[in-house]
Amino acid sequence: MHHKLFIIGAGAAGLMAAVTARDMGIDTAILEGNDRIGKKILMTGDGRCNITNESTATGTDEAIALSHKYHSNQAGFPLAVLQQFGIRQTIDFFSFLGLPLTRLKEGLMYPMSLQAAAVLDIFQLALEDRNVPVYLNNKVLDVTVSKNHPRFKIKCQTETEEEVVYTSDYLLLSAGGLAGPNAGKEPPGYTLAERLGHTLIEPLPAIVQLKLQYPNMRALSTIKSQGQAHIIVNSKVICSEQGEIAFTDYGITGPPILQLSRKAAYHLARGEQVTLSVDLMPGRTEEELVEFLERLWETFGHRTVADCLVGIFNKKLVSVLLKETGLDQQPELLCQDLSMKTKGKFYRILKRWEFKVTDTNGFTNAQVTAGGIDTSELIEGTLESKLVPGLYLAGEVMDVDGDFGGYNLQWAWSSGYVAAMALAKSIQ
């Protein structure tokens, strides 16, 4: 079977590229290892699919503001892509396909139905409208390149373990990364690209929970609190985020933690000691906190410490605070009898509670892969390989990852569109 363009991977980037390439008149087909398209999209945004984030759509500087949400060894690389297809174009594109978006808190954009399945249905319909063949249950095992026609030979394994070879003149690799419960099963897109001469920048899990070393982890589990989290490496705070944090029985999660996890993963991978410091009272300075609690101890001096704190903190947290300060051994101690030393312990824990980070929660629980195919080997603004003309990359497979909040799907849409348009121009 020959097509002008084969796309490897019917994820967000591949689906966007397929619709775009077909609309540019290119004979396009998709190879997908799974038994359906876009399986990962179904899991996104807690089943609602956070398609993009409008908070960075700030007029003329939109692409620049947006590019600051991305990470790559080539820091400036995403900009040339985002300048061609950004947030506005994404909203218009989905509206054009029949999927208007709605904005929820903090600029997060979702399908109006608030169902990730709607995104898949719309892509399915768009592919049918355009007669784009999708070869499901076709795991690409290998790709070879020839100087003669046809340029690409793509060896696949079907569900009956039969080997089939497809050919094409152009190839778009959008096979994703290693993040997610079913991602990265053999052979990942990285392997295919590496065999074609590309370099892999070490993939690490990002947007992922952190595992903490703490003897009372179970006691903390399920506690949620507003907080500010800091990652400390070599005694230096290297990044901080604020928002709702949630303790679990293995560690910690919540938007600020997910956002910081990329840096934690990077330093852990280098064997460095990583510490998480949590400020459970981010709205108050240390002085304000001391003043606030001193007033509380004084006003309710006749109450036990536990009774005094129960109106301020989660009850489970109060138990842990008492244990941490040693007051669990003196449950009847009244606020008026608290020593300066114990009060000091409270202040330190509430403002700078430090935990050793032992690991991330791994690729299976991560939302995105940091690292991937080296972008210095791709042409900026077209995403064509500098090593293999006619090969284009899109989505998570390359060394670009975004922050939490819709930016990774945005990268999939932007890069899928740009690669398909560049390839169409090259054909024309």
Ligand SMILES: Cc1cc2nc3c(=O)[nH]c(=O)nc-3n(C[C@H](O)[C@H](O)[C@H](O)COP(=O)(O)OP(=O)(O)OC[C@H]3O[C@@H](n4cnc5c(N)ncnc54)[C@H](O)[C@@H]3O)c2cc1C
């Ligand atoms: C639980 C979860 C929630 C998320 N929520 C959000 C969110 O709300 N917003 C957001 O912006 N991002 C979110 N993300 C991240 C986002 O989903 C990904 O960054 C994005 O889907 C990447 O798109 P992609 O097309 O590059 O790769 P993928 O979506 O991973 O698609 C790759 C496709 O290639 C196929 N494939 C792989 N190898 C082969 C092969 N050898 N042969 C044939 N086919 C192959 C795979 O089966 C897959 O269908 C989430 C991720 C996870 C795991």
